[in-house]
Amino acid sequence: MKSRLLIALLFLSTLCFAQIGKRFPSERKVVKDPVTGTMLTFLTSTPAGDSKIYQTHTQWTAGGEWLIFRSGRARNEALAVNEKTGDIVQVTEGGYTGMLCVARKSMKLYFMQSASTDSAQRRRGGGALRIIETDLQKVFDDSKKGAMKTASAYQRVCGTIPATIDAGGDMALDADEGFVYFRVGKIEAAKHLQPGTKIESNFGPRNMGAGPAGLMSMNIKTGEIKYIVSVPFQIGHVQTNPFVSGEIIFCWETGGKSPQRTWYVKADGSGLRPLYPEAPYEWVTHEAVITKDEVAIAIMGHRKVQGVDSTGTDVGGANPGQDAAWGPSGTREKPTGLGIVNLRTREMVIAGQTPSGSGLWHVNGSADGRWAVGDDFSRSIYLIDRHTHEMIMLSTGHKATATDHPHPTFNADGTKIEIQSAMLSADGRSMNICIIPVPDEWLKRTYK
Template identity: 75%
Template sequence: MKMKNVLFAVSFVLFLPAVSLRAQIGKRFPSERKLVKDPVTGVMLTFLTSTPAGDSKIYQTHNQWTSDGQWLIFRSGRIKGEALAVNERTGGQVQVTQGGYTGMLCVARRSMKLYYMRNADTSRRRGALQVVETDLEKVLADSKAGKMRAVSVYQRVCGTIPDSLNGGGDMALDAEEKYVYFRVSRAEAQKHLTPGMKIESNFGPRNMGAGPAGLAGMDLSTGEIKYITSVPFQIGHIQTNPWVPGEIVFCWETGGKSPQRTWTVMADGTGLRPLYPESEYEWVTHEAVITKDEVAMAIMGHRKIAASGKRDTAGTHWSGMNPGQEAAWGPSGTREKPTGLAIVNLRTREMVIAAQTKSGSGLWHVHGSDDGRWAVGDDFSRSIYLIDRHTGEMILLSTGHKATAADHPHPTMSPDGTRIEIQSAMLSADNRSMNICIIPVPELWLKRKYD
């Protein structure tokens, strides 16, 4: 054998371990599933992950479960920059992306598909973004069989968002799963503003909220991009109504209280309006579409009436357990006015308060069941409360998830309304690292009958 060929053969052999160790779509991880009894409520919690690998769930504005109801999609440090699926019954984990993703993971409700953005040029942090579709059915089946094929069998690039339109990774999937909607850049939004519209400046001590911003949509079959609307403020938390095609909900993002938090618009640009018109005394946050006609949101009661809070040494944010205490947020967030888990009807525009904690921060991140039976929320202590919307009864469902956790629980109801997914630091030795946890709705509550 010639020396050139020998060197090539040696280098190829040396390269093999590096290739085999590289993360590949379909890679399997052993089950970490554990049953843990809540030490306070006695509810049996199912931890689908239980090691300190930096897990986090999808935000509660978006679907978590695959359409077959068997898997949950989540983010994890196990494979840096990639998404995983965990089987709720067995605890088995499978890598379901390859090539990375950025921003929101959009799990389809009607099909076994996952949609997300990734950088078109992986060497750049900014630039054009690809919208990618993963066929979860193929990935999970081939992974189980141990016969993975080329990544192109599982992933499809639906289209590219050019650098000039790139407004970040905020994205939502339309009810019919034919379009995604996303935020566009300030420069692009400026081009589509209504003449004479006043551009909003930053609001609050976090120096966020300035506009303009805009929304656009992409046809997933053709990659065609269509502009929707521009607004004079910073857009955040884009979500869709899973039952009404073209209905979009989003917020004015300031990192805290905003002058008018919740907004809605149709995908053709019509119907732009505040979802719930709020006053300066109301701290509205963490809205989530929960039924065909309803959006849940928190009206916070987390600030003392006698004092407006104090600043930390930097004077820009609250450094303790209870955020949003700075005087610069204005007079909102106290219990001088009605507060609690509020539910707004998109059609009638009526709002009701489903429940409120008697003390403490009040409910913070909120969600509800598709059938309108349950509502759920967490608070600053990371405790989880369940509400029977028929009776108005509220119970503490689970606690002990540690206020020192790296993030909040972000409770999300399952589509069938029988359980709740959260992220929890209950099992973490460092009191920060989080795991994926399922909390069941109590059997006695599920058996309730109503007149």
């Protein structure tokens, strides 16, 4: 009898824990970076397995009061933290898969969720998926009042993607917030390839990158789905231009160097092209749309030159852990650094480069075109003034042992940067949500 009661209590506590609108106490802390002196605001500060949304996507809600993030506090659910108060609120129920898409114009959140009612099937993944819209403002208002309703009062099913399409978790919200775009599997993609298209095989030591793959859209008001385009390689990092409707950026995903990393296509399937045509010696990665006309990319310079130079002098091998199977890419024999590609003119400029070490890895920029930011393999954060090309280390000490990289992302007005950090972690791995301000003296700068 006691065991049954215990099981029942555990079941009820799990239901309570998983409920949308559940509140968690503030963990907000302001910490001075011991090296740079920058004041860091940690919005979470306990080892609960936090992680930010990927830097290709919006982090702050419309109005800039809340940030959406992932955490072990509510397993497989999304949470929001108020930047001023530190209040933490669960904003999904029923789980999600793949990317969380925060709207910039409305207080809405979009995500994929398994359509299966079978719990084992949901854990295994696959099957039909539905697109869910969460009304964040209703969640925040009712959670604050302690008057939460059932999840259906806040979550709306936009439409369902059939299992045969084998949709992936890479999803992005269009700038007009009327459509989402998502990746589809090989079988569906093969149906839409042009006859005679050469299917790419895996590339590099991680045995990833083989195609085909494709993109589809869903009208989030009607649920209608449409096919966009197929490509002969594996698709990853699907994102949109959040300022111009109908523009999609994606990558050839290999887990490392790609033969041609970055790609552009319009939502109607036209205009498919490489975003930045790269050479075999260039290691291009972690593209992110930063302004209405620009995409930031990292051109890596993290490996020692391999083999011999033009005079026949031995210049050593790859860095430890850098597999030679990636080819001759990633060295500093050619220009490297934080590159910015113009979508209209197709010109590329190098905004900045670290003087030594691995090179910048994840990159981002402010929507007003003033700043660029990147992290490196030491988990240090570098800020670049795009007008003067001055670069400073903004923050460091986020621990190279952390479970992931910082993935810096600017807020809408370009005054602050969100990262994920293990600075406060006792085990050196668990990460928290952290806000880094752009220095006041930089914000006050004027330019001719």
